[in-house]
Amino acid sequence: AQSVTQPDIHITVSEGASLELRCNYSYGATPYLFWYVQSPGQGLQLLLKYFSGDTLVQGIKGFEAEFKRSQSSFNLRKPSVHWSDAAEYFCAVGSNSGYALNFGKGTSLLVTP
């Protein structure tokens, strides 16, 4: 069964600094990969997704992610973090044989002035 690991529970970055959130997946075939963001008291908002093709995916709010099959990773990046990016970030994986998404435990991002 597919699974997702987000190794970092909490990450703190300074405003304006670059960001990379790690996501590793376990799945035999090419998975469907997603990054969602959850702001306090809000639902989950899709940042970006990867199904196939170009391994560098652009998303909303200036985020991008790179699919690396050899490392089973789908890390999320942003070149310059804004205070409004403070939130919980979830990586999720789906398969073409299923319907639901498997989510990682999430990474909580704190942005300092």
Added chain:
Amino acid sequence: DSGVTQTPKHLITATGQRVTLRCSPRSGDLSVYWYQQSLDQGLQFLIQYYNGEERAKGNILERFSAQQFPDLHSELNLSSLELGDSALYFCASSVGQGASETQYFGPGTRLLVL
């Protein structure tokens, strides 16, 4: 705003009670998913419906049940509630039913069982 609505936003009840959570999907979406988010388990898939029919089951307890009505809204019924059922329950919707479909999440219903 994702277009997915959930009611109520908050629910406080006692152990042993039964509650119903409601979800209205985005206009045009045929699939509805239910997820439970708790501190210890994280985000867990419960169940999915597509155009009124159950399509997939995840870690849903026997005390929980769901249905999708002809107007495509869905209800999640939780009975014989226990303290451990306290969680945030999300509904999501998508146009189709495959895992490649983008799921749009509602704001959630926060359930507190006392």
